[in-house]
Amino acid sequence: MPKLQELQDLTVQVRRDILRMVHKVNSGHPGGSLGCTEFMVALYNELMELKEGFDMDGKDEDLFFLSNGHISPVFYSVLARKGYFPIEELNTFRLIDSRLQGHPTTHEGLPGVRIASGSLGQGMSVALGAAQAKKLNKDSKLVYTLHGDGELQEGQNWEAIMYAAGNKVDNLISTIDYNGQQIDGATEDVLPLGNLKEKFEAFGWDVVDIEEGNNIEAVIKGMKEAKSRTGKGKPVCVLLHTVMGNGVDFMMYTHAWHGKAPNDEQLENALSQNPETIGDY
Amino acid sequence: MKKYIDQGKNDTRSGFGAGLAELGRSNPNVVALCADLVGSLKMEKFIEENPERFFQIGIAEANMMGIAAGLTIGGKIPFTGTFANFSTGRVYDQIRQSIAYSNKNVKICASHAGVTLGEDGATHQILEDIGMMKMLPGMTVINPCDYNQTKAATIAIAEHEGPVYLRFGRPKVANFTPVDQKFEIGKALMLSEGTDVTIVATGHLVWEALIAAESLEKQGISAEVINIHTIKPFDGEAILKSVKKTGCIVSAEEHNYMGGLGETVAGYLSTTLPTPQEFVGTKDTFGESGTPEQLMAKYGLDNQAIEKAVLKVLKRK
Numbered sequence: 001m002p003k004l005q006e007l008q009d010l011t012v013q014v015r016r017d018i019l020r021m022v023h024k025v026n027s028g029h030p031g032g033s034l035g036c037t038e039f040m041v042a043l044y045n046e047l048m049e050l051k052e053g054f055d056m057d058g059k060d061e062d063l064f065f066l067s068n069g070h071i072s073p074v075f076y077s078v079l080a081r082k083g084y085f086p087i088e089e090l091n092t093f094r095l096i097d098s099r100l101q102g103h104p105t106t107h108e109g110l111p112g113v114r115i116a117s118g119s120l121g122q123g124m125s126v127a128l129g130a131a132q133a134k135k136l137n138k139d140s141k142l143v144y145t146l147h148g149d150g151e152l153q154e155g156q157n158w159e160a161i162m163y164a165a166g167n168k169v170d171n172l173i174s175t176i177d178y179n180g181q182q183i184d185g186a187t188e189d190v191l192p193l194g195n196l197k198e199k200f201e202a203f204g205w206d207v208v209d210i211e212e213g214n215n216i217e218a219v220i221k222g223m224k225e226a227k228s229r230t231g232k233g234k235p236v237c238v239l240l241h242t243v244m245g246n247g248v249d250f251m252m253y254t255h256a257w258h259g260k261a262p263n264d265e266q267l268e269n270a271l272s273q274n275p276e277t278i279g280d281y
Numbered sequence: 282m283k284k285y286i287d288q289g290k291n292d293t294r295s296g297f298g299a300g301l302a303e304l305g306r307s308n309p310n311v312v313a314l315c316a317d318l319v320g321s322l323k324m325e326k327f328i329e330e331n332p333e334r335f336f337q338i339g340i341a342e343a344n345m346m347g348i349a350a351g352l353t354i355g356g357k358i359p360f361t362g363t364f365a366n367f368s369t370g371r372v373y374d375q376i377r378q379s380i381a382y383s384n385k386n387v388k389i390c391a392s393h394a395g396v397t398l399g400e401d402g403a404t405h406q407i408l409e410d411i412g413m414m415k416m417l418p419g420m421t422v423i424n425p426c427d428y429n430q431t432k433a434a435t436i437a438i439a440e441h442e443g444p445v446y447l448r449f450g451r452p453k454v455a456n457f458t459p460v461d462q463k464f465e466i467g468k469a470l471m472l473s474e475g476t477d478v479t480i481v482a483t484g485h486l487v488w489e490a491l492i493a494a495e496s497l498e499k500q501g502i503s504a505e506v507i508n509i510h511t512i513k514p515f516d517g518e519a520i521l522k523s524v525k526k527t528g529c530i531v532s533a534e535e536h537n538y539m540g541g542l543g544e545t546v547a548g549y550l551s552t553t554l555p556t557p558q559e560f561v562g563t564k565d566t567f568g569e570s571g572t573p574e575q576l577m578a579k580y581g582l583d584n585q586a587i588e589k590a591v592l593k594v595l596k597r598k
């Protein structure tokens with residue numbers, strides 16, 4: 001088990017990666033990426049059971065699907081730093097002829113990605129299929145997903161949520177990035193989500209709240225709790241309470257940085273709040 | 282050839298926003314809907330001036346199309362706004378049944394069409410939308426070329442009874458059509474007369490066609506350039522008249538060459554006056570991340586691609 005300090009150092013480094021990636025191409029989505037950094041670092045380095053290397057089928061290992069594909073910066077950084085592809089490749093984010101497309105794809109063959117995402121609301125359905133394939137294969141490993149909270153406004157999620165419980169897909173842990181923000185403003189103002197916990201429970205899911213979604217210890221503890229609830233006949237939902245733009249003071253508590261890159265000065269300021277730890281790419 | 286001047290680069294989506302704002306003032310029945318992309322669609326002005334006539338749907342495009350259809354029952358003229366991909370492929374059956382088949386007066390306004398949305402990449406870059414929309418019976422399909430024309434088209438479609446698909450884009454491009462030019466649905470515009478070859482272009486490729494024609498002129502080739510902003514209903518007569526004179530044609534669009542403007546042209550000419558044609562469009566491929574200029578070049582959608590197609594089709598005359 002990696003020491004807590006190592007995970008914390010990695011978290012800061014991933015934040016730097018995110019900021020530098022979006023700054024370089026003056027596009028991309030830092031807000032949601034920063035808010036999910038602790039979760040993604042913990043998932044890939046502490047929670048998931050992974051094989052060496054990458055193959056599409058991912059038999060006998062845990063799988064992860066990023067449904068809110070716009071937070072590709074955090075996904076790419078975590079994958080690269082886990083060894084799926086060279087970290088220097090982060091330099092090519094959103095450039096022409098790159099494997100690091102604006103939204104994750106399988107089309108360019110980037111290791112670590114098993115489905116395209118970017119058009120919201122589709123990831124859970126795919127994860128359900130993969131989870132059921134695992135059952136058919138007598139593969140006891142788990143399927144993890146991540147979704148935006150605004151993304152839950154897409155009706156397809158609720159088809160999937162109903163199906164998951166109805167078919168007892170209990171090898172699935174779906175996490176919601178519960179940051180209360182989306183493009184046009186607070187989810188509460190755009191289209192209120194209501195009581196998400198009660199909604200998932202009413203649909204037959206087991207729900208775990210992680211109140212401190214940007215505290216890596218709390219994330220690990222909560223996710224281990226979620227894992228302990230798998231295999232009991234119900235899909236498991238994690239409500240991960242996060243702050244969009246976490247770790248960069250001027251990006252926090254607003255939707256403004258959902259899809260906007262920092263300029264030179266802002267980057268310098270943001271990086272100074274996150275000093276280099278294990279080394280920039 | 283006739284010279285056109287770029288009055289200053291601007292995005293076609295801003296033309297939509299300006300047209301919608303004007304409609305807000307002139308037509309009390311116009312209502313607007315958006316699926317969490319108000320800023321991208323430039324709808325702020327309409328919302329500011331007519332908050333009670335704006336419906337924020339959230340990230341739920343299928344629901345938006347149904348609500349829009351319902352709003353027409355009661356005399357409203359709904360304008361829906363989201364990216365072209367989520368305006369079409371995402372909601373095809375909702376459009377098909379609740380809007381097209383039910384003949385509802387909904388204006389589907391689609392931004393960020395084609396590869397020129399740039400860095401977001403292929404998941405967002407739809408290159409099949411003209412095809413999907415033109416295949417729906419009763420659907421009018423419009424793809425204006427610049428800011429002024431998009432603004433005029435937005436205003437014009439409010440007067441048209443029936444479903445409309447209005448396609449525009451994200452990047453700032455040349456704004457060269459006259460500011461006061463009236464928009465006539467279904468009427469192709471002759472931009473520059475010529476005798477050797479017809480170039481019929483739509484959307485962002487109209488400006489590229491003009492640049493290509495200028496370069497061809499220097500090589501002694503006289504190209505006729507037609508701006509066909511409406512793909513359906515199709516102004517076949519304008520095309521027929523032109524190719525009778527030139528004897529060959531190049532179609533140009535920011536869309537898959539399958540299913541788009543080019544095939545409409547070919548289909549029409551094959552039954553009236555079979556004519557050698559070359560297609561400028563994407564070649565049955567998805568797009569990718571990059572800058573608009575890089576992508577236009579890589580996917581063969583810029584003036585050089587048009588010029589090449591002209592040189593090729595001339596040999597087939």
Ligand SMILES: Cc1ncc(C[n+]2csc(CCOP(=O)(O)OP(=O)(O)O)c2C)c(N)n1
Nearest residue numbers: 032118119120148149150151181182183317
């Ligand atoms: C089907 C679809 N509709 C619209 C969009 C445009 N879009 C991208 S991200 C986003 C907001 C997502 O909100 P949320 O899931 O809460 O993510 P966050 O902003 O918190 O990162 C929207 C509307 C999209 N990518 N896909």
Ligand SMILES: [Mg+2]
Nearest residue numbers: 149150181182
């Ligand atoms: Mg959110």
